[in-house]
Amino acid sequence: MSATAEPITLPATSAGIDLPIEGMTCASCVGRVEKAIRALPTVEAANVNLATEKATVKFAGEADLASVIQAIKKAGYETRTETVELGIEGMTCASCVSRVEKALRKVPGVIDASVNLATEKATITLPAATVSRKSLEAAVDKAGYAVVRTDVAADAEGAEDRRDAEVRHLRNALAIAATLTVPLFVMEMGSHFIPAIHDWIMMDLGHANSLYIQFALATGVLFGPGLRFYRKGIPALWRLAPDMNSLVVLGTAAAWSYSLVATFAPGLLPSGTANVYYEAAAVIVTLILLGRFLEAQAKGRTSQAIKRLVGLQPKSARVVRDGVVLELALESVAAGDVLDIRPGERVPVDGIVMEGETYIDESMITGEPIPVRKAAGSEVVGGTINKNGSIRFTATKVGADTVLSQIIRMVEAAQGSKLPIQALVDKVTAWFVPAVIAAALLTFAVWLVWGPSPALSFALVNAVAVLIIACPCAMGLATPTSIMVGTGRAAEMGILFRKGEALQTLRSADVVAFDKTGTLTKGKPELTDLVTTDEFNEADVLRLVASLEAKSEHPIGEAIVNAARDRGLVDAVVSEFEAEPGFGVSGIVEGHSVLVGADRALTKAGIDVGAFATAAKQLGDGGKSPLYAAVDGRLAAIIAVSDPVKETSAATVKALHDLGLRVAMITGDNARTANAVAAALGIDEVVAEVLPDGKVKAIKGLKRDDRKVAFVGDGINDAPALAEADVGLAVGTGTDIAIESADVVLMSGDLIGIVNAIAISRATIGNIKQNLFWAFAYNVILIPVAAGVLFPINGMLLSPILAAGAMALSSVFVLGNALRLRRFAAPVQPREPGRQITLANTLELKGSAS
The missing domain is CATH 3.40.50.1000 (HAD superfamily/HAD-like)
Incomplete structure (x- = not known):
């Protein structure tokens, strides 16, 4: 089903969910299906209708369609399923993926849903014509994300445009945030480390004015470029389904709010704790925007294989209509049209050559570097490059039916799929963000109760560091980005x-x-061996034998005839042709009596084949059955035809x-x-x-x-x-x-x-494991550090600013590692054109294989 098609709406109600069933022919089939469904513990009732070919299933609790479908299949019947693909906007991390998947799976009738963070797409499996697209979109919207409406044909182009727009918006937001953050950072941190700045602020600007300026700059960052985090994070918190944006909101809002009180109502805070953290809140937003910007750029590069494949198809074609060559848009080309191709041009669609001869570079489709000769009757593939000749061909496949379109669909399907290794990631990320919030609250409480003075400041800084550093983005990107790059590189290799x-x-x-x-x-028999006696010439014997075999319809005869024609030998006139099943064929060729067949055929004719005893044994050891040829009653040659390796x-x-x-x-x-x-x-x-x-x-x-x-x-x-x-x-x-x-x-x-x-399978899975190790190890190691476990040992604390930088670096590292697969080199290169290698070449016989 296409991503834009609107299936018939048959919602799940108290009456149950309808499933279309194929293969039922009688009442016993109905009984068998009903029995199989009712046996499931989750099913309350099931009713099967033979006329409508549907089963209405009512569940006792949560619908478990996958089990029902499996039960129907075990009973010997099939449930027609289809897939719907939705583009999703607003996902930023693995917890977003988990949330969208859960929302879609809860839609009555949905069998399964898989969401890919790298491609920003959801693939939903459901029974045919049972769930409307609107209900799926509503579920996504309720979860706090948006569905992108795209036309299937323009999907790849639209996705690229959206990604370019995202990069552009992030670049602008980062520029504004950086412009406001730099002076704020210089004022706050410079006053601590650079005496001249400290003296200028205290003596000329004034401490109070410095705080007001910091407040204005930080507020501009948080509620200007940083507003994107609040728009997503706050609704997620209200839904009790926090995501990465929620962590940023909690961290920056806590730092900003505390600083706000310290600036305008310091008396509300315990003595010695009225510190400001405006620069932390602003730098956190700026660094996370930097990470998102670099991430968006890298994500764009992961899909370059698809972009290159789409770019192989020309926008127009020259079509011959009524003897006139017209330049038409590719969409106007229909199957059966005759197209004209000049040297250096790309072939627009698939077809069969009518006239002309050329060599075509098919490397972008097959991975083979050597151009292939094309002549009348040869097949050509859309997207390949015509090298040096002009041809005309008849279009056989256009639009979505072309080989190139099928390749693009295959690659997109592979890129959007989930590997079994992803199951562990999904389980972890399902509880990860709530666990981080709990860890931050615990950190705050521990430092507030047992921390040194000022305990409140320590508690706030460390809790914010935990919130900011624990980003599940790297976890969510670890697998899909490697799959995208790996499958794309594989496609480029054919x-x-x-x-x-x-x-x-x-x-x-x-x-x-x-x-x-x-x-x-x-897969096609070929003449592999022809060895003559000293009395006969190889070419003469081959011509006589091939002329005789031309009258036969046996595949072995066809192989001998093809070998003769490949060597330019012309058929001779044959008379008195006879075929004796199980023995061979005979006849008069150019006045010569010719007999071709098994050894028993020549023995029957009184001709001794002992001269070729050694050759026959070698051929037999090679798995070949020898034939013999006699001319005018004399042994002329031993012949072997086989399917060459x-x-x-x-x-x-x-x-x-x-x-x-x-x-x-x-x-x-x-x-x-x-x-x-x-x-x-x-x-x-x-x-x-x-x-x-x-x-x-x-x-x-x-x-x-x-x-x-x-x-x-x-x-x-x-x-x-x-x-x-x-x-x-x-x-x-x-x-x-x-x-x-x-x-x-x-x-x-x-x-x-x-x-x-x-090799590329091993490289890709190895790359995924590296990414997952980094993503998990990063969080396992740095969350405790952010919480302050090293403070009693060496006095080390992790600044929220450093936490934000490390968090941004983790996603960029995972994406950069995945992009290394673009440089994967095939361990074995395609063969160079050369002489055919067959088992016959190993025989030390007089003469040569044809």
């Missing part, structure tokens, strides 16, 4: 994490299992071994062929002779001893195995069904991408 969870799971893989055909191999398969297996992983292969081939391929590639485990529907069982077998299995496949029959594996990786050259079933997609089809995917 690796798409369709699900963010795969980032965490892939790094823990113990076994990488490959489908053989089409994944480790090219991809150029990078062996290097990929070695690289995976270097990472400490075991490699397995699942194939329907016979054990001899499978073991030969596995031996050549260095594969550890082989599951051979697997039927198409047996791959899931094979994956389960590899999972023994609690091993984590990553499965790599490309075909339709690989989809169930991709889903069964802990992580499914689909090569981008495979089928759409396989790609949709996978967690990770390798756009280039280059298997080396698997190694790079694992």
Whole structure:
């Protein structure tokens, strides 16, 4: 469902919540579903209607839709769900995230809600057509935040505009706050440390006037640029749901209020405690604004991968209409239009080349650096760059259907997801801010009762320091920022994490299992070996054999014909063609009697194949079945056709071994062929002779001893195995069904991408752990310091000003650390174009493989 669509409103009332159910066909289905739902302890009543295909569920207490949906699924039926995405404004820390999630989850009908602080988006899962967008927006509004209305097509652009506006507003607020704070800081701190300033204030300006000026400057900072904190923090306090803004409000308001009394009614305070802390309140606001400004700038950089992907699509295209080339907006291009592309231009949409020839740079989509040749019949992808030729192509996919649009959606989905590691953060931040307020109150009480004179001043300063330093911003940003940068960098390398969870799971893989055909191999039979006797010329034999096989429809014959045509050999005229199943084919080619087939075919014809006994054994050891050719009754050649291994398969297996992983292969081939391929590639485990529907069982077998299995496949029959594996990786050259079933997609089809995917998974999770360590360690160490635990030991106290600076630094540190992932370099670079490497190259035979 799009973010702007308005589903039908079916609110949860005392009558219950309606859930759409798929798969029911009769009354027994109804009974089965009702029984499954009623068995849940949280359900008071359930009524299923076959005609409307809905279940009305009434809960005894709080609605637990997730359990109901799981029960329906176990009963053998499905509940249609959809997702709604909302842009959220006003979130500043992890506690804000937790608050919005709780508010959304309380909306009747919502199954789950996940909020991402870095992307400022909420993803809500709910039963199809049961909850209105208005009710979701109302829940967000009630929680104290705002929903941003955006058009889906302009969402990325709008988000960038909003972020730019936020940076601009923060820059202006910081400039005003700094302008007012600097003279205030100089007056107060300078009077303590610089004798000249102290003398000027006391003798010329006057102490009272100095306090009035400090009051005016601090008030201007707090209720000018700092008003943003009060607008958010005070309502949050009234709702008994304090956030980071509330901590700032409590800290600065306490310092300012105390100073106000000390300035205008000092007699109300105990003797010796009438001190002012205007500069602390002002500097705190200024430093936090500085931190927010730097944070907003860094957050903008975390989404640069998406910006670059969006920027790949040109704004217009040249469309051929009625023989005339027109410059049209990209939105006006429709499927079936003919487009004209010149050298140096970007391809606007996906399509198939009609005329012309060129080389196209597809590196921004696949990660492959070498331009790809395109001619009539070739596919082109929107966003790629035409290098040197002019072509015309027919548009096949436009708008949201293009590969580039799908990539952007995949990356955004991965960036907006939550990893399992985030669960710990969510649990901590749920109680963090209230705990900090309690710690500040305890600090105030302890210093007030047991602190040295003036106890009230010590109590106030230390309590404010605790409030200011305990910022959960770093906790909230630790995971999502790393995910954003990591998945964005992966996309630039041609690796798409369709699900963010795969980032965490892939790094823990113990076994990488490959489908053989089409994944480790090219998936199309090719002529790999042709060795002639001394009496015959290789090219002549290949031409005669290929001419004969052209009359056959066997895949092996097709491979031989393609090899001959690739070498420019012209078909000869064939007569008296005969095909004998299980033996071979024969005929007259240019007056020569030609026979091609298995050894039994030549033996039947009285031709001895013993001359190729050694070659036949080597081919057999390589998992190949040899064919023989005879010309005019004489043995002419031994031939092998097989599905050749991809150029990078062996290097990929070695690289995976270097990472400490075991490699397995699942194939329907016979054990001899499978073991030969596995031996050549260095594969550890082989599951051979697997039927198409047996791959899931094979994956389960590899999972023994609690091993984590990553499965790599490309075909339709690989989809169930991709889903069964802990992580499914689909090569981008495979089928759409396989790609949709996978967690990770390798756009280039280059298997080396698997190694790079694992490497960036490990780098990203390592980065997240560093961020979380810093965020938690910072608070664990500095909150006690701010409370004054070191004072009895060495007399050290943490100034609220230093606390504000450290708090701002913590968020900037986490963001800066996450941004390091932008410089992640692939440990294995894509292969350079070169000679095909096949098992045939290892045979020391006369002649060469075609």
